Amino acid sequence: MAFMRSLDHAWLRMGLWVRIVSLAWMGSAVVYGEGSSMPGGGVGYNAVLGKLLNDIPAFAASVETTMTNSVEKTRLVIPMKMAKREDRLRIEVDFGKMQGGGLAVQGLGALQKVGMARMTSIVSPADRTMFVLFPDLKFATRVALSDADLPSPGSKVSKKALGKESLDGQPCVRQQVVLTSSDGGKTEATTWEAAALDRFPVRIAFRSEGSTIVMTFSGVRLSSPDDDSFRVPSDYKTFDSMPALMQEATTRAFNPGN
Numbered sequence: 001m002a003f004m005r006s007l008d009h010a011w012l013r014m015g016l017w018v019r020i021v022s023l024a025w026m027g028s029a030v031v032y033g034e035g036s037s038m039p040g041g042g043v044g045y046n047a048v049l050g051k052l053l054n055d056i057p058a059f060a061a062s063v064e065t066t067m068t069n070s071v072e073k074t075r076l077v078i079p080m081k082m083a084k085r086e087d088r089l090r091i092e093v094d095f096g097k098m099q100g101g102g103l104a105v106q107g108l109g110a111l112q113k114v115g116m117a118r119m120t121s122i123v124s125p126a127d128r129t130m131f132v133l134f135p136d137l138k139f140a141t142r143v144a145l146s147d148a149d150l151p152s153p154g155s156k157v158s159k160k161a162l163g164k165e166s167l168d169g170q171p172c173v174r175q176q177v178v179l180t181s182s183d184g185g186k187t188e189a190t191t192w193e194a195a196a197l198d199r200f201p202v203r204i205a206f207r208s209e210g211s212t213i214v215m216t217f218s219g220v221r222l223s224s225p226d227d228d229s230f231r232v233p234s235d236y237k238t239f240d241s242m243p244a245l246m247q248e249a250t251t252r253a254f255n256p257g258n
Contacts, residue, residue, distance in 0.1 A: 048187050049204070049215075050089065050125065051157060051179055056200060058224035059084050061217040067100075071210035076100035082217075083225040089123040090229055114249040122230050125150050131232050132242070137249055140232045141239040154182030162190070167202055168218075170194050198222060 053059075060083040067076040077099040081092040095108055095117040111117045115136040122131045128150065130143040162174040172192040179187045191201040197220055206213040232238060239245040 061220040068212045088230045114253045
């Protein structure tokens with residue numbers, strides 16, 4: 001089916017962006033719009049951001065992620081909501097609220113057509129599982145997490161204070177952070193830790209060849225979110241795979257009476 005192919009292409013075009021949303025990014029391919037591969041069949045989870053938030057037992061916040069590609073001269077702004085309870089993470093995104101340009105937004109129409117423009121990811125590292133939910137459809141699918149997606153016991157985080165800086169009137173300590181995996185691989189980031197929020201990183205910046213990702217947190221609450229927020233609702237239909245979910249979403253869009 002031609003539309004199904006366009007939906008597949010839409011998913012690929014938005015691939016790197018979905019990494020960010022699902023905390024699955026921070027890997028090798030940084031230039032968004034490449035449609036690069038991901039663990040978990042396109043909505044994977046990666047350990048780097050999870051490691052940065054590892055020492056924070058609970059929080060809820062709004063997040064604005066800005067992706068700048070100096071090579072293609074494009075900029076994408078993605079609003080989302082994020083919450084954490086113990087080791088579990090929840091990320092809510094509305095694709096339709098993205099601002100900017102580039103290949104990442106070209107497939108948006110196809111996703112909206114089938115009701116997949118809003119997405120929620122629930123990540124449970126202890127269970128090696130991520131559930132991807134589509135609230136407009138009440139569909140969900142389980143994604144298995146591999147060893148590469150999860151923080152390894154031997155990984156380390158080192159910080160070097162770069163000075164004090166105020167963000168939106170909030171005193172912060174700017175830190176240079178280096179995350180070293182058990183195999184020696186390194187990822188660098190800059191964080192702004194707010195003193196009034198128990199050193200919560202209210203801004204995290206990643207830079208690589210020609211690209212920058214900046215995540216800015218606002219409305220941070222350090223209380224523990226409700227446990228039900230990290231479960232798949234009982235009225236959702238759960239699929240064995242993302243392709244199966246996409247197939248039924250497409251069928252429902254074109255045959256609403258069935």
